Amino acid sequence: MKRTPLYDEHVRLGGKMVEFAGWEMPVQYSGVIQEHQNVRERVGLFDVSHMGEIWVSGPNAEAALQHLACNNVASLYDGKAQYSAILNENGGVIDDIIIYRFNKELYLLCVNASNAEKDFEWLCSKNPTDARIENASAEYGQIAVQGPRAMELLAPLLKGPAFASLKPFHFIEAELLGSKVIVARTGYTGEDGVEIFVKTERTADLWRLLLEHGASYGVLPCGLGARDSLRLEAAYPLHGHELAEDVPALESGLGWIVKFDKGEFIGRKALAVIKEKGQARKLVGFELDEAGIARQGDTLADTGSQIGVITSGTKTPTVNKALGMAFIRADLAAPGTKVSAVVRGRSISAHVVALPFYKRPSGKAA
Numbered sequence: 373m374k375r376t377p378l379y380d381e382h383v384r385l386g387g388k389m390v391e392f393a394g395w396e397m398p399v400q401y402s403g404v405i406q407e408h409q410n411v412r413e414r415v416g417l418f419d420v421s422h423m424g425e426i427w428v429s430g431p432n433a434e435a436a437l438q439h440l441a442c443n444n445v446a447s448l449y450d451g452k453a454q455y456s457a458i459l460n461e462n463g464g465v466i467d468d469i470i471i472y473r474f475n476k477e478l479y480l481l482c483v484n485a486s487n488a489e490k491d492f493e494w495l496c497s498k499n500p501t502d503a504r505i506e507n508a509s510a511e512y513g514q515i516a517v518q519g520p521r522a523m524e525l526l527a528p529l530l531k532g533p534a535f536a537s538l539k540p541f542h543f544i545e546a547e548l549l550g551s552k553v554i555v556a557r558t559g560y561t562g563e564d565g566v567e568i569f570v571k572t573e574r575t576a577d578l579w580r581l582l583l584e585h586g587a588s589y590g591v592l593p594c595g596l597g598a599r600d601s602l603r604l605e606a607a608y609p610l611h612g613h614e615l616a617e618d619v620p621a622l623e624s625g626l627g628w629i630v631k632f633d634k635g636e637f638i639g640r641k642a643l644a645v646i647k648e649k650g651q652a653r654k655l656v657g658f659e660l661d662e663a664g665i666a667r668q669g670d671t672l673a674d675t676g677s678q679i680g681v682i683t684s685g686t687k688t689p690t691v692n693k694a695l696g697m698a699f700i701r702a703d704l705a706a707p708g709t710k711v712s713a714v715v716r717g718r719s720i721s722a723h724v725v726a727l728p729f730y731k732r733p734s735g736k737a738a
Contacts, residue, residue, distance in 0.1 A: 424488025
């Protein structure tokens with residue numbers, strides 16, 4: 373298994389290490405529930421150094437990304453980030469990504485850990501231009517600082533108007549510990565915060581600084597368990613669960629980032645057919661009405677007939693309900709629809725609900 377630059381820090385802090393996407397990562401430290409709640413109420417640190425970084429550069433960088441990704445890269449400006457996806461010719465999701473524009477000739481793509489090499493090879497093979505594509509994943513560590521006190525924690529470390537005025541889905545280049553970093557106001561928890569890209573050799577120094585400085589803000593190191601329960605409450609999709617190469621992006625709930633009017637891109641033709649004919653199934657949220665927990669691979673049924681497949685499910689700490697997401701027949705996707713979750717042969721009453729399950733209270737930072 374691969375190890376991030378923070379492996380020794382996780383062991384020192386007593387993190388419970390598990391295999392994830394080929395990496396040895398902490399699933400928890402003090403406990404999933406405590407870590408989850410701390411991110412909702414205070415601030416948590418996540419090691420996301422396993423994520424991949426791919427640079428796209430050159431005079432034709434924008435044109436390349438317009439073809440390779442489904443969102444409209446031309447709508448970006450310097451310092452702006454964009455959620456997007458790499459699709460195959462059938463409209464399936466090879467990976468969901470974030471694109472960061474430094475200038476019209478320089479973009480950084482953050483890709484999922486298990487897909488970094490595959491994404492890089494796909495982008496290179498499908499690149500319609502002479503734009504340069506470089507896999508720089510080994511050069512960067514990445515730390516996510518998430519929670520309502522995240523910006524407060526970072527303000528003394530990132531002094532100046534650039535950080536003070538940093539808006540969601542924007543980023544800046546800054547200096548920490550004498551090293552250049554990229555600070556992006558993005559995250560995967562449903563809370564405020566940033567993700568910090570830092571050179572591999574300085575990642576552990578930054579981690580220790582954030583823990584030490586963050587002690588007065590109630591910071592806790594957090595593992596994959598809390599990351600998953602937080603993203604599920606916020607209804608963020610996860611590749612291999614809600615997103616897959618054999619599931620069209622429109623069915624995965626990514627229609628809002630599929631920009632048909634920008635021109636041709638990989639997967640456009642297949643998705644246009646689905647858009648015209650209508651979706652056979654949709655991604656929905658559900659809650660159980662009886663005791664039990666439904667998980668990925670369990671099914672949804674109506675009067676004994678299977679109508680859907682569950683992609684993610686658990687009982688989450690903040691919402692405090694057994695819930696999940698599932699692909700369901702489009703005619704049964706309306707919130708309030710009564711269904712049954714079939715778990716190990718047992719039928720549990722449930723109902724469809726609107727997503728997300730959790731929204732950050734209006735009093736918290738945007």
